[in-house]
Amino acid sequence: MKKVVSVLLLALLAGCAKPSDGPTAGSIRSATLPRTNERIPVIELANAPGGMPAASTSLNDTSPGLAVLRGGYNAQKLRRGDVFDVTVLDTGEEGLFSSTQSKTLNLGRFTVDQSGSVTMPFVGKQRVIDSTPEGLQNRVVAGLKGSAVNPQAVVTVVDRPTSAVMLSGAVKSPGKVPLTARQERVLDVINQAGGPTVAPDAATVTVVRGSQRASAGLDRIMREDKQNIRLAPDDQVMVDGASASYTALGAFKSSGEFQFETGKLTLAQAVGRAGGLLDDRADARNVYIFRNQPVPVRTVGNVPSGVPGAVRPVIYHVNMKDASSIALMQMFQMQKGDVIYATNAPLVDSAKLLTVFQKSPPTAAAPLPGAAN
CATH class of the missing domain: 3.10.560.10 (Outer membrane lipoprotein wza domain like)
Structure with missing residues (x-):
């Protein structure tokens, strides 16, 4: 009886600290x-x-997201690494072509260097990055004044090796995706790579452009047109998906x-x-x-x-x-x-708790042989 009473008292005293x-x-x-x-x-x-629809946090996201990265790819503008030909025509009787039978002259093929410049005969060094072929033609004509009577120039872009973005992460075929005159957007390059490998609401897309970096949920990009930005050459697009x-x-x-x-x-x-x-x-x-x-x-x-x-x-x-x-x-x-x-x-x-207190106390160890009584 005393043992039962003791257990009950201990249970009451430890009520706020019972095992759980x-x-x-x-x-x-x-x-x-x-x-x-x-x-x-x-x-x-x-x-x-x-209903508590299973919405991702991007449904309530009012942050700028990818919209902070303005600009995108203009296929007409020259960039570092682009290669173009320059051909000059002159309809005058004197000047640059007076000693030749032809009225055209190919100045050569030029590659935009890392400084964004090229050096052309008769024209000299020109900074051409972000110029359009039409704009460069006018600058070539201006540089030929004095050397030709009535010069005209034709600039033809023959190669754009840098017009691509790098796509990585949770897509079926990550890698380099070329950009074209269609001015591809984020969803375009993801679709070209076979699409995402996770559900849209579980994926976050990050675009790195130079020193700028911005992110948005893939489901938000699909929902808001302003988040589906146009990409620029050398952009890094990372799709991070966790189930x-x-x-x-x-x-x-x-x-x-x-x-x-x-x-x-x-x-x-x-x-x-x-x-x-x-x-x-x-x-x-x-x-x-x-x-x-x-x-x-x-x-x-x-x-x-x-x-x-x-x-x-x-x-x-x-x-x-x-x-x-x-x-x-x-x-x-x-x-x-x-x-x-x-x-x-x-x-x-x-x-x-009762099980803890009802455990039998450990028995004392037997005395060693020869120990004193």
Whole structure:
């Protein structure tokens, strides 16, 4: 009798420190943010926003994204490494062609050097980078004044070895993608490489142009035309893709991380993938979804209020004892990074505590042979 009373007293004294595999329902409902002590909201599943579509954070992203990289590729402009021919015509009777039977003269083939310049006979050194063939023709004619009576020039681009971008990451065929007069955009080069290897809402596209760098979600690029920018030679386009996953913890039959395709997994299916609740351990009235939810940027007047891309924790509560919750779980869409947690039933943690105190005390070791009494 005394032993039973002692165990009960110890159980009462240690009630706030009983063994458990995770937080209790009470501690979850009183959870606060570490720095601000702000209470994390706990929302009943029935009060969740309609359907909770599995949107990526880019749906609420008001950052400039790739739109900050303006310009793009102008196929008419000369760039470093471009090769062009220059042919001069003169209809006058005197001057540059007076000693020849021909009225045309090929000045040669020239390559734009790293400084963006070329040196041509009769014309001298010219900085030609970003010039169009038509603009360069006028400069050649101006340089021939005095050497020819009525000169005309034709500039023909014969090779553009630098007109390409480097595409890498989560695409089927990464590598160098040439640019043409069509002025390819981001989606053009990704499609030329066979498309992404992950779902659009799981991919982030980063474009590096010189010292500039910008990123945007692939789904946002597909949705917003201004994000599908025109690319320029030597741009680096990187597609970073990580498959969406959620984590099941606590009193599930199979806890762990599970991969899924965003927009195609409901909460009911997610619980099923984890094997369902443990019958002898879980508290079906207290199942929770932990989520970092994007904070929408509101506009007060014409001034945006809030931090673009900011998220805040939110907890959704599910009472799986309530039959209506099963219907709601079929509409609640899982999002990348969600954590589902099933608490232990109160009696389970109490039983663990009793088991700890009911363990027999260790017996003393036998005395060594010959030891004194």
